[in-house]
Structures are given as C-alpha cells and as structure tokens.
Amino acid sequence: MTRATALDPDTRFDWSLITVRGEDAESFLQGQLSQDVTRADEHGLWTLVLTPTSEVITSGLLTRVEDRFELLVGTAVAEITLTRLKRFLLRTRCAFELETAQEGPIATLGEQVSRGVPGPNEFAMSLTPQCFGGGFVADTVSFTKGCFTGQELVGRLDARAAVVPWRLVQCTGPSLDRLDEALRSKGPDGPQGVTTAVTLDEGVSGLGFVHRSALVEGALAPYGDVTITACA
Secondary structure, eight states, X not given: OOSOOEEOTTOBOOEEEEEEESTTHHHHHHHHBSSOGGGOOTTOEEEEEEOTTSOEEEEEEEEEETXXXXXXXXGGGHHHXXXXXXXXXXXXXXXXXXXXXXXXXXXXXXXXXXXXXXXXXXXXXXXXXXXXXXXXXXXXXXXXXXXXXXXXXXXXHXXXXXXXXXXXXXXXXXXXXXXXXXXXXXXXXXXXXXXXXXXXXXXXXXXXXXXXXXXXXXXXXXXXXXXXXXXX
16 A cells, blocks of 8 residues: 555645744754754754654754744644654743744645655654755754754764665656555565655656665666656
C-alpha cells in the first residue's frame, strides 16, 4: 500500500506562522532550534525543530522582526511544532502566537517535489536530519552554536561522517504504485516508500525514502521505467 496520493501539482502548500515574543525569546529559541538564532534577521534563516532524540519535527524559516521572532512552518506540522516548543517553556518570559500565513517560500506541491524539498509528509517519518541530505543539514544546522534540543545524535553523526540507513529521494515513473514498488525494492522494512506525489502529463513524480543499499553514487540502480535520485 502506498503512503501517498498523487495530487494535482498546483495543490497549494499551506504555511503557518509561529510568533515568539518576550525578554527570553532569543535565549529560549537558541536552546530549541538547530540554527544560531543570533544570526536571524529580516531575511530569514532556515532551521529545524527536533525531538530530544534528534528526529526532525519540521524545518522552518526564522526571521527577527523588531521585538519578535517569526517561525514559518508548514501548516500540517504547525500545531505539533508549537506543542514541542512549549514543552520546554519553564520559567521563561516569552509568549507564542500561531496564525495562518498568506504565503511561503514554496507555493505548491509541484514546486516542492520538483525542488526536492522535504515537507510535512517527509518529516512525519521521524528521521534524523542527515536522512534528508547533506545540503539540507548544511542549510539548517549550526555545529558551532553549542547545545540545543536534539543536538547530540545530529552532532555525533556529523563528527563521525556516519552513513544513515534511509535517504530522501526524488522519483519519477508511470504510476504511484510503480514508484512505491521501486522505493521499497531494497533493504529491510522501514520508512521507505513514496511520501508526496503529484501527477504529470505522463506519469507521476514524487518524494520518498529508500534504504541506503538501493543507492549507487546517489541514484538507484536501473529500475526500468522509474528514475530515482537522492536529494542533495
């Protein structure tokens, strides 16, 4: 059974905004987000919200605007992100607001898939940042800022140049079932399979996960009419 439904590529990618205000907002976020919050400005800084065991809850675009911080995240993970942040709010002088955002850096699911950018469906697999690619880690994690929630395993994987068992990939083929079959063709049972998919004029394109044994120099060994490439 596939994990995803192939949707129209023009399907809207919805965004929500978490606003954080208060005297302790910067120090609190510095201990909770993967990026160096002191570098945030009006242009935005990509960061991660992780579980204590280093699994990605979401990526988000963090901006500093006058007296507040704004974290733009996918609407589908906004509530769980806010709950995760509030979990560590102990004797801390900051307050949160959650509202719908009118737009974000990705407008549609088709754009998400074509750019190979993970979203709520991919983060729902509860995987560590390295599973989303080296470029993703470089764009969202600071290894010099000091400790933050979920930092231990992420830092250890980076220091040891460890190879993670699962990898995010882009895939294209004649049907959703065919893509899912290809992604599940190697390795033990796990989170592999299609997570987000959109229809094409001739077939389906999507994002999903494969076991590392399926990849040879970043691409799946030839699998007939399916093309699979690891996201950078």
